[in-house]
Amino acid sequence: MTTGEYEPFRPSVPSELAPASRPSAPPPPAISVRHLWHRYGTLDVLRDVSFDVAPGEIFGFIGPNGAGKTTTIRAMATLLEPTAGSVHIDGHDASLDPDEVRRIIGYMPDHAGVYERITVREFLEFFADAYRIPELGVVDAVIELTDLTKLSDRLVATLSKGMKQRLQIARTLLHDPKVLVLDEPASDLDPRARIEVRDLLLELRELGKTIFLSSHILTELSDVCTSVGILERGELVVAGPIGEIAERLALQRSSSARPAPVAPPVADGAPGTTDVPVGASGAAAPVVTPGGAPIPEATRKRLKLRVLGDSQAILPMLQGGSGVLGVEAGPGGLIVLYYVGGDQYVAEVVRYLVTSGVGLVSVEPERNELERIFLEVTKGDLS
Ligand SMILES: Nc1ncnc2c1ncn2[C@@H]1O[C@H](COP(=O)(O)OP(=O)(O)O)[C@@H](O)[C@H]1O
């Protein structure tokens, strides 16, 4: 036998047992971007951008105008051959297998134009034909999904911006793509239209789609994103699930900025602050809001609890606990807990209080970690 001709080793496992006894390979990332560089003339607009988006995520690609978001997206949509690096969509290389990638993605460009002098239904039928979609019911299904039923016979010209945006999203859904790539889907929308787009995205996620969206406005769709990538001048500053990034930053920061708390009342699993390596996270840099107001503790989180009875009496149970930065009592059984940690930590606090006999009425973790992450990882020159 010559080298290179070996049969791969196959264990003699009964075939009905084999799938259960061997864990199946994890699915490829829905989107995988590796070492992406792009140069226009002498300007490197993308510099070594790498990130993954797992299936089922809503990934927010955030950065100011000119950061390179659209350039990245065009490489993902097979419309631009990057100077270097690769993009894989559901395991397919966008440069080598662009036809397959186009089948998998639904792409909505920024400032996409619409044909104005036809109806909503005609617009979608036109694109269904262009995509050679044979099933007659698809346009109806997409119209219903995107809540355009009442508008289906209206001329596109008479639609509001928000309605047109929904129509654009409807167009990207016609070939039932697994991955949606939406460039600035919420820009220029009024608050109501933005909420409608947000709710539509959440619905599409429920249907199993992976959604990649870009935005130059931080808070625009931050409440739908499960993970983010922040791009600054062609470089990725941070990327990953929001909870994980927040936790990582919080641990880095707390390890270099705070003394260790004493007598933890919270059970195992709550992140402590004593055994974490000191991170070089630049804790001395002042953290400010976009309006310039200082944020004294950029990474601290707030948990609002309501309890039955006297909230003052409960404070000693929490004070000094692992990860507890402070605790305050308010009227009506309100307790505000400042802490460092993730969802696991909140669950531990709740369990601790309940098993201690506290009548817990509500638990409300503070929202919008994304804003805090953003302030911490960017250099402060973003919109
Ligand atoms: N076709 C082009 N030719 C030259 N420069 C371009 C071209 N397209 C974009 N750029 C430049 O590349 C940079 C990134 O642009 P873009 O990817 O559109 O950023 P974003 O979508 O984040 O606003 C900007 O400085 C922009 O001026």
Ligand SMILES: [Mg+2]
């Ligand atoms: Mg852009």
